[in-house]
Amino acid sequence: MDAMTPPLVAHKDRLRLWIRLLRAARVVEGELRERLKTQFEMTLPRFDVMSALYRERDGMLMSDLSRFLLVSNGNVTGIVDRLVSDGFVVRSNREGDRRTSIVRLTEAGEIRFAEMASAHENWIEELLKDISEEDARRLSSMLKAFRSNWEAEH
Protein backbone atom coordinates (compact mmCIF):
# COMPACT_ATOMS: atom_id res chain seq x y z
CA MET A 1 0.00 0.00 0.00
CA ASP A 2 1.09 3.52 -0.79
CA ALA A 3 1.68 5.47 2.38
CA MET A 4 0.41 8.54 0.56
CA THR A 5 -2.93 7.00 -0.47
CA PRO A 6 -5.60 9.67 0.04
CA PRO A 7 -8.72 8.77 1.93
CA LEU A 8 -11.21 7.07 -0.35
CA VAL A 9 -14.07 9.12 0.96
CA ALA A 10 -12.99 12.68 1.54
CA HIS A 11 -15.05 15.73 2.47
CA LYS A 12 -18.00 13.72 3.77
CA ASP A 13 -17.95 15.44 7.12
CA ARG A 14 -20.93 17.66 6.39
CA LEU A 15 -22.98 14.80 5.05
CA ARG A 16 -22.31 12.76 8.15
CA LEU A 17 -23.14 15.75 10.30
CA TRP A 18 -26.43 16.22 8.53
CA ILE A 19 -27.44 12.60 8.96
CA ARG A 20 -26.63 12.60 12.64
CA LEU A 21 -28.29 15.91 13.24
CA LEU A 22 -31.44 14.68 11.59
CA ARG A 23 -31.49 11.51 13.62
CA ALA A 24 -30.91 13.32 16.88
CA ALA A 25 -33.69 15.74 16.05
CA ARG A 26 -36.03 12.86 15.26
CA VAL A 27 -35.28 11.09 18.51
CA VAL A 28 -35.92 14.17 20.62
CA GLU A 29 -38.94 15.23 18.61
CA GLY A 30 -40.52 11.81 18.96
CA GLU A 31 -40.05 11.88 22.69
CA LEU A 32 -41.54 15.35 22.97
CA ARG A 33 -44.50 14.39 20.81
CA GLU A 34 -45.27 11.43 22.98
CA ARG A 35 -45.04 13.35 26.24
CA LEU A 36 -47.16 16.21 24.95
CA LYS A 37 -49.79 13.74 23.91
CA THR A 38 -49.91 11.64 27.05
CA GLN A 39 -49.47 14.43 29.57
CA PHE A 40 -51.34 17.29 27.90
CA GLU A 41 -53.39 15.78 25.05
CA MET A 42 -51.52 18.15 22.77
CA THR A 43 -49.79 17.74 19.42
CA LEU A 44 -46.40 19.19 18.60
CA PRO A 45 -47.63 21.43 15.76
CA ARG A 46 -50.30 22.94 17.98
CA PHE A 47 -47.74 23.44 20.73
CA ASP A 48 -45.52 25.25 18.25
CA VAL A 49 -48.30 27.59 17.20
CA MET A 50 -49.23 28.32 20.80
CA SER A 51 -45.59 28.96 21.58
CA ALA A 52 -45.35 31.55 18.83
CA LEU A 53 -48.54 33.23 20.00
CA TYR A 54 -47.35 33.24 23.60
CA ARG A 55 -44.34 35.30 22.54
CA GLU A 56 -46.55 37.71 20.62
CA ARG A 57 -49.37 38.49 22.98
CA ASP A 58 -50.82 41.09 20.62
CA GLY A 59 -51.41 38.35 18.10
CA MET A 60 -50.05 37.34 14.73
CA LEU A 61 -51.31 37.11 11.19
CA MET A 62 -51.61 33.69 9.62
CA SER A 63 -48.74 34.58 7.33
CA ASP A 64 -46.62 35.64 10.32
CA LEU A 65 -47.17 32.23 11.85
CA SER A 66 -46.39 30.50 8.60
CA ARG A 67 -43.14 32.42 8.14
CA PHE A 68 -42.05 32.05 11.73
CA LEU A 69 -42.75 28.34 11.98
CA LEU A 70 -41.36 27.57 8.53
CA VAL A 71 -44.48 25.77 7.38
CA SER A 72 -46.92 26.41 4.56
CA ASN A 73 -49.92 28.71 4.77
CA GLY A 74 -52.43 25.96 4.26
CA ASN A 75 -50.87 24.04 7.09
CA VAL A 76 -51.31 26.90 9.54
CA THR A 77 -54.96 27.26 8.56
CA GLY A 78 -55.71 23.72 9.66
CA ILE A 79 -53.77 23.85 12.90
CA VAL A 80 -55.31 27.16 13.94
CA ASP A 81 -58.77 25.81 13.07
CA ARG A 82 -58.23 22.97 15.51
CA LEU A 83 -56.81 25.25 18.19
CA VAL A 84 -59.89 27.44 17.82
CA SER A 85 -62.21 24.49 18.36
CA ASP A 86 -60.02 23.49 21.32
CA GLY A 87 -60.75 26.94 22.74
CA PHE A 88 -57.09 27.93 23.00
CA VAL A 89 -57.02 30.47 20.19
CA VAL A 90 -59.24 33.11 18.62
CA ARG A 91 -59.30 34.85 15.27
CA SER A 92 -60.33 38.50 15.51
CA ASN A 93 -61.08 40.85 12.64
CA ARG A 94 -58.64 43.57 11.89
CA GLU A 95 -59.71 47.15 11.23
CA GLY A 96 -58.91 48.32 7.76
CA ASP A 97 -57.96 45.02 6.17
CA ARG A 98 -60.61 42.43 5.67
CA ARG A 99 -58.24 39.96 4.08
CA THR A 100 -56.56 39.23 7.36
CA SER A 101 -57.42 38.35 10.91
CA ILE A 102 -55.32 38.48 14.02
CA VAL A 103 -54.76 35.20 15.80
CA ARG A 104 -54.36 35.31 19.57
CA LEU A 105 -54.26 32.93 22.50
CA THR A 106 -57.38 32.91 24.65
CA GLU A 107 -56.94 33.12 28.40
CA ALA A 108 -57.39 29.37 28.56
CA GLY A 109 -54.72 29.09 25.89
CA GLU A 110 -52.26 31.21 27.85
CA ILE A 111 -52.81 29.25 31.02
CA ARG A 112 -52.50 25.93 29.26
CA PHE A 113 -49.40 26.97 27.36
CA ALA A 114 -47.66 28.20 30.49
CA GLU A 115 -48.13 24.77 32.04
CA MET A 116 -46.85 22.99 28.98
CA ALA A 117 -43.91 25.32 28.47
CA SER A 118 -42.67 24.67 31.96
CA ALA A 119 -42.78 20.91 31.46
CA HIS A 120 -41.32 21.25 27.98
CA GLU A 121 -38.32 23.15 29.26
CA ASN A 122 -37.60 20.45 31.81
CA TRP A 123 -37.93 17.74 29.20
CA ILE A 124 -35.39 19.43 26.97
CA GLU A 125 -32.98 19.79 29.87
CA GLU A 126 -33.43 16.11 30.60
CA LEU A 127 -33.21 14.89 27.02
CA LEU A 128 -30.15 16.97 26.19
CA LYS A 129 -28.42 16.46 29.52
CA ASP A 130 -25.54 14.61 27.84
CA ILE A 131 -24.61 17.78 26.00
CA SER A 132 -22.61 20.02 28.31
CA GLU A 133 -23.73 23.61 28.75
CA GLU A 134 -20.45 24.65 27.23
CA ASP A 135 -21.07 22.54 24.14
CA ALA A 136 -24.66 23.70 24.02
CA ARG A 137 -23.61 27.32 23.93
CA ARG A 138 -20.97 26.75 21.27
CA LEU A 139 -23.22 24.67 19.09
CA SER A 140 -26.05 27.09 19.58
CA SER A 141 -24.05 30.05 18.36
CA MET A 142 -22.80 27.98 15.44
CA LEU A 143 -26.39 27.29 14.43
CA LYS A 144 -27.29 30.92 14.90
CA ALA A 145 -24.57 31.92 12.47
CA PHE A 146 -25.71 29.25 10.08
CA ARG A 147 -29.23 30.58 10.15
CA SER A 148 -28.11 34.18 9.74
CA ASN A 149 -26.14 33.29 6.66
CA TRP A 150 -29.08 31.41 5.30
CA GLU A 151 -31.43 34.33 5.86
CA ALA A 152 -28.98 36.68 4.17
CA GLU A 153 -28.84 34.47 1.09
CA HIS A 154 -32.55 33.76 0.79
Next chain:
Amino acid sequence: MDAMTPPLVAHKDRLRLWIRLLRAARVVEGELRERLKTQFEMTLPRFDVMSALYRERDGMLMSDLSRFLLVSNGNVTGIVDRLVSDGFVVRSNREGDRRTSIVRLTEAGEIRFAEMASAHENWIEELLKDISEEDARRLSSMLKAFRSNWEAEH
Protein backbone atom coordinates in the same frame (compact mmCIF):
# COMPACT_ATOMS: atom_id res chain seq x y z
CA MET B 1 -29.33 46.43 41.89
CA ASP B 2 -27.65 43.67 43.79
CA ALA B 3 -24.31 42.83 42.24
CA MET B 4 -24.92 39.22 43.19
CA THR B 5 -28.29 39.00 41.43
CA PRO B 6 -28.38 35.68 39.65
CA PRO B 7 -29.38 35.61 36.01
CA LEU B 8 -33.15 35.66 35.70
CA VAL B 9 -33.09 32.99 33.05
CA ALA B 10 -30.42 30.48 33.88
CA HIS B 11 -29.70 27.13 32.29
CA LYS B 12 -31.63 27.84 29.12
CA ASP B 13 -28.73 26.99 26.90
CA ARG B 14 -30.03 23.58 25.97
CA LEU B 15 -33.49 24.88 25.22
CA ARG B 16 -32.07 27.51 22.92
CA LEU B 17 -29.88 24.89 21.28
CA TRP B 18 -32.86 22.65 20.68
CA ILE B 19 -34.90 25.42 19.09
CA ARG B 20 -32.10 26.44 16.78
CA LEU B 21 -31.25 22.90 15.87
CA LEU B 22 -34.85 22.22 14.96
CA ARG B 23 -35.06 25.32 12.82
CA ALA B 24 -31.84 24.57 11.00
CA ALA B 25 -33.01 21.04 10.34
CA ARG B 26 -36.31 22.33 9.00
CA VAL B 27 -34.65 24.79 6.66
CA VAL B 28 -32.32 22.18 5.20
CA GLU B 29 -34.99 19.52 5.05
CA GLY B 30 -37.36 21.82 3.21
CA GLU B 31 -34.70 22.63 0.65
CA LEU B 32 -33.88 18.97 0.12
CA ARG B 33 -37.55 18.07 -0.23
CA GLU B 34 -38.07 20.68 -2.89
CA ARG B 35 -35.01 19.66 -4.88
CA LEU B 36 -35.83 15.97 -4.72
CA LYS B 37 -39.29 16.74 -5.98
CA THR B 38 -38.40 19.05 -8.84
CA GLN B 39 -35.27 17.27 -10.01
CA PHE B 40 -36.17 13.64 -9.36
CA GLU B 41 -39.91 13.50 -8.74
CA MET B 42 -39.05 11.90 -5.42
CA THR B 43 -40.23 12.49 -1.87
CA LEU B 44 -37.92 12.64 1.12
CA PRO B 45 -39.43 9.64 2.94
CA ARG B 46 -39.06 7.48 -0.15
CA PHE B 47 -35.51 8.68 -0.59
CA ASP B 48 -34.80 7.70 3.01
CA VAL B 49 -36.13 4.21 2.48
CA MET B 50 -34.16 3.76 -0.73
CA SER B 51 -31.06 5.02 1.05
CA ALA B 52 -31.43 2.41 3.76
CA LEU B 53 -31.96 -0.33 1.18
CA TYR B 54 -28.97 0.82 -0.84
CA ARG B 55 -26.77 0.24 2.18
CA GLU B 56 -28.25 -3.22 2.70
CA ARG B 57 -28.22 -4.78 -0.72
CA ASP B 58 -29.42 -8.12 0.61
CA GLY B 59 -32.60 -6.44 1.73
CA MET B 60 -34.28 -5.51 4.96
CA LEU B 61 -37.37 -6.52 6.87
CA MET B 62 -40.12 -3.96 7.27
CA SER B 63 -39.32 -3.82 10.96
CA ASP B 64 -35.63 -3.23 10.19
CA LEU B 65 -36.60 -0.24 8.09
CA SER B 66 -38.92 1.04 10.76
CA ARG B 67 -36.27 0.78 13.45
CA PHE B 68 -33.50 2.24 11.32
CA LEU B 69 -35.51 5.19 10.06
CA LEU B 70 -37.13 5.90 13.42
CA VAL B 71 -40.64 5.82 12.04
CA SER B 72 -43.65 3.65 12.80
CA ASN B 73 -44.37 0.30 11.20
CA GLY B 74 -47.55 1.47 9.54
CA ASN B 75 -45.71 4.34 8.00
CA VAL B 76 -43.13 2.09 6.37
CA THR B 77 -45.88 -0.08 4.92
CA GLY B 78 -47.32 2.86 3.01
CA ILE B 79 -44.01 4.19 1.75
CA VAL B 80 -42.83 0.79 0.57
CA ASP B 81 -46.19 0.23 -1.14
CA ARG B 82 -45.63 3.37 -3.17
CA LEU B 83 -42.02 2.49 -3.94
CA VAL B 84 -43.21 -0.88 -5.20
CA SER B 85 -45.70 0.73 -7.55
CA ASP B 86 -42.92 3.11 -8.62
CA GLY B 87 -40.93 0.02 -9.58
CA PHE B 88 -37.99 0.88 -7.33
CA VAL B 89 -38.52 -1.78 -4.71
CA VAL B 90 -39.69 -5.40 -4.43
CA ARG B 91 -40.99 -7.53 -1.59
CA SER B 92 -39.84 -11.13 -1.78
CA ASN B 93 -41.00 -14.03 0.37
CA ARG B 94 -38.68 -15.41 2.92
CA GLU B 95 -38.16 -19.13 3.41
CA GLY B 96 -39.19 -20.37 6.80
CA ASP B 97 -41.11 -17.32 8.02
CA ARG B 98 -44.30 -16.38 6.32
CA ARG B 99 -44.92 -13.40 8.55
CA THR B 100 -42.11 -11.45 6.95
CA SER B 101 -40.90 -10.46 3.53
CA ILE B 102 -37.58 -9.07 2.46
CA VAL B 103 -37.62 -5.64 0.87
CA ARG B 104 -34.98 -4.89 -1.75
CA LEU B 105 -34.20 -2.26 -4.33
CA THR B 106 -34.85 -3.30 -7.93
CA GLU B 107 -32.15 -2.64 -10.48
CA ALA B 108 -34.06 0.47 -11.55
CA GLY B 109 -34.15 1.47 -7.90
CA GLU B 110 -30.40 1.09 -7.49
CA ILE B 111 -29.69 3.11 -10.61
CA ARG B 112 -32.09 5.82 -9.63
CA PHE B 113 -30.83 6.02 -6.08
CA ALA B 114 -27.22 6.28 -7.19
CA GLU B 115 -28.12 9.33 -9.27
CA MET B 116 -30.02 10.93 -6.43
CA ALA B 117 -27.39 10.16 -3.82
CA SER B 118 -24.75 11.90 -5.82
CA ALA B 119 -26.84 15.03 -6.18
CA HIS B 120 -27.92 14.81 -2.55
CA GLU B 121 -24.35 14.76 -1.32
CA ASN B 122 -23.56 17.88 -3.31
CA TRP B 123 -26.64 19.63 -1.99
CA ILE B 124 -25.62 18.95 1.57
CA GLU B 125 -22.13 20.26 0.92
CA GLU B 126 -23.66 23.37 -0.57
CA LEU B 127 -26.30 23.92 2.10
CA LEU B 128 -23.91 23.38 5.00
CA LYS B 129 -20.99 25.20 3.44
CA ASP B 130 -21.05 27.84 6.17
CA ILE B 131 -20.15 25.20 8.71
CA SER B 132 -16.42 24.57 8.58
CA GLU B 133 -15.20 21.01 8.18
CA GLU B 134 -13.59 21.36 11.56
CA ASP B 135 -16.88 22.37 13.17
CA ALA B 136 -18.69 19.69 11.23
CA ARG B 137 -16.41 17.01 12.60
CA ARG B 138 -16.65 18.25 16.17
CA LEU B 139 -20.38 18.64 16.08
CA SER B 140 -20.76 15.33 14.37
CA SER B 141 -18.88 13.46 17.05
CA MET B 142 -20.85 15.30 19.70
CA LEU B 143 -24.07 14.09 18.13
CA LYS B 144 -22.67 10.60 17.83
CA ALA B 145 -22.00 10.56 21.56
CA PHE B 146 -25.44 11.94 22.22
CA ARG B 147 -27.03 9.16 20.20
CA SER B 148 -24.90 6.48 21.85
CA ASN B 149 -25.96 7.62 25.27
CA TRP B 150 -29.54 7.66 24.14
CA GLU B 151 -29.34 4.14 22.78
CA ALA B 152 -27.73 2.93 25.99
CA GLU B 153 -30.58 4.37 28.04
CA HIS B 154 -33.47 3.21 25.88
Next chain:
DNA sequence: GAAAAATACTTCAACCTTGAAAGTTTATGC
Protein backbone atom coordinates in the same frame (compact mmCIF):
# COMPACT_ATOMS: atom_id res chain seq x y z
C1' DG C 1 -48.86 -30.87 21.10
C1' DA C 2 -52.21 -27.43 22.66
C1' DA C 3 -52.42 -22.96 24.81
C1' DA C 4 -50.30 -18.77 25.50
C1' DA C 5 -47.10 -15.35 24.35
C1' DA C 6 -44.29 -13.10 21.23
C1' DT C 7 -43.25 -11.43 16.59
C1' DA C 8 -44.19 -9.25 12.02
C1' DC C 9 -46.95 -6.88 9.39
C1' DT C 10 -51.21 -4.34 7.74
C1' DT C 11 -55.23 -1.50 8.28
C1' DC C 12 -57.44 2.46 9.81
C1' DA C 13 -58.76 7.05 11.69
C1' DA C 14 -57.00 11.31 12.88
C1' DC C 15 -53.82 14.58 12.09
C1' DC C 16 -49.92 16.97 9.78
C1' DT C 17 -47.77 18.76 5.47
C1' DT C 18 -47.04 20.59 1.00
C1' DG C 19 -47.96 22.98 -3.22
C1' DA C 20 -51.17 24.44 -6.44
C1' DA C 21 -55.45 26.66 -7.35
C1' DA C 22 -58.92 29.80 -6.23
C1' DG C 23 -61.20 33.33 -3.49
C1' DT C 24 -61.25 37.88 -1.45
C1' DT C 25 -59.45 42.22 -0.49
C1' DT C 26 -56.13 45.95 -0.92
C1' DA C 27 -52.58 48.57 -3.39
C1' DT C 28 -50.68 50.32 -7.69
C1' DG C 29 -50.31 52.31 -12.38
C1' DC C 30 -52.10 55.03 -15.64
Next chain:
DNA sequence: GCATAAACTTTCAAGGTTGAAGTATTTTTC
Protein backbone atom coordinates in the same frame (compact mmCIF):
# COMPACT_ATOMS: atom_id res chain seq x y z
C1' DG D 1 -61.62 55.71 -11.36
C1' DC D 2 -60.52 51.27 -13.47
C1' DA D 3 -57.75 47.75 -14.65
C1' DT D 4 -54.13 45.23 -12.99
C1' DA D 5 -51.12 43.53 -9.77
C1' DA D 6 -50.06 42.21 -5.23
C1' DA D 7 -51.18 40.43 -0.68
C1' DC D 8 -53.58 37.30 2.44
C1' DT D 9 -56.02 33.45 3.25
C1' DT D 10 -58.54 29.12 2.43
C1' DT D 11 -59.47 24.87 -0.06
C1' DC D 12 -58.13 20.66 -1.90
C1' DA D 13 -55.67 16.44 -3.39
C1' DA D 14 -51.86 13.65 -2.54
C1' DG D 15 -48.86 11.98 0.52
C1' DG D 16 -46.59 11.34 5.21
C1' DT D 17 -47.10 10.12 10.28
C1' DT D 18 -48.61 8.07 14.46
C1' DG D 19 -50.70 4.82 17.53
C1' DA D 20 -54.15 1.56 18.25
C1' DA D 21 -56.45 -2.41 16.68
C1' DG D 22 -56.52 -6.46 13.97
C1' DT D 23 -54.52 -10.60 11.28
C1' DA D 24 -51.37 -14.03 10.60
C1' DT D 25 -47.51 -16.69 11.86
C1' DT D 26 -43.96 -18.46 14.80
C1' DT D 27 -42.03 -19.46 19.30
C1' DT D 28 -42.42 -20.63 24.00
C1' DT D 29 -44.28 -22.92 27.84
C1' DC D 30 -46.12 -26.54 30.28
